[in-house]
Amino acid sequence: MKRRLPTLPIFLLVMWLSLNDSLAPGQIALGVLFAGLVTLAVAALRPVSAWPRRFDVAVFLFFDVLVDIIRSNIAVGSIIVGASKRQPHIGFMKIPLELRDPHGLAVLAMIITACPGSVWAGYDRESNVLTLHILDLQDEAAWIRTVKQRYERPLMEIFE
Structure with a gap:
């Protein structure tokens, strides 16, 4: 150890x-x-200790999340002020995850909730499926790709 x-x-x-x-x-x-x-x-509140294994990946993930937060703010702002004339397609979606580390899941929850327009709505531990609430759900495949490639993969490198 x-x-x-x-x-x-x-x-x-x-x-x-x-x-x-x-x-x-x-x-x-x-x-x-x-x-x-x-x-x-x-x-006693934290029986499993977390120690990130790849700090370089964490730095890149930080900047990816920062860019996504800025983009999300702009998109949600345009919906709210009415710059977009179309109605947003509000919806829930399910994403199967491979990530199982509790610290990685906690960071994923913070990332998703920090991006305006998306909220971590639930997580089923048995099936390892994440439920998201999306303000403007236009392309479900794009959301799955974003969560799996931009967030889940780096978090698995960092924590697992």
Whole structure:
């Protein structure tokens, strides 16, 4: 098993000292105590630890998601202000997933929900099928391609 730097307690200690605006020995001792107790308390909430394996893929995924969020904002904005004269085709769709890592699924949920016009509406663990609500569902195949190729594949490289 690889030893990793304990990031949570270090982060909590730094935050404690920053918020108290002091490096006094008493504040450091309280910060260490606080960081240790909180780390122990939340350890039971997170039995499976996540450690991304491919940071280079994560960086590219970040920029892909950023571009998709900007595009989605423009598309939803044009629907709302009426720039598009046609009515949006609101609908639900199901996408079969290969991704099973709980951390990867959580990131996928955040990505999909962060893009305006799409919402993670459900996930069936047994069949591994994702349900999405789409504001303007014109091309279901394009949505499946986007989720599987732009998001799911990189997340599998990162987390599995």
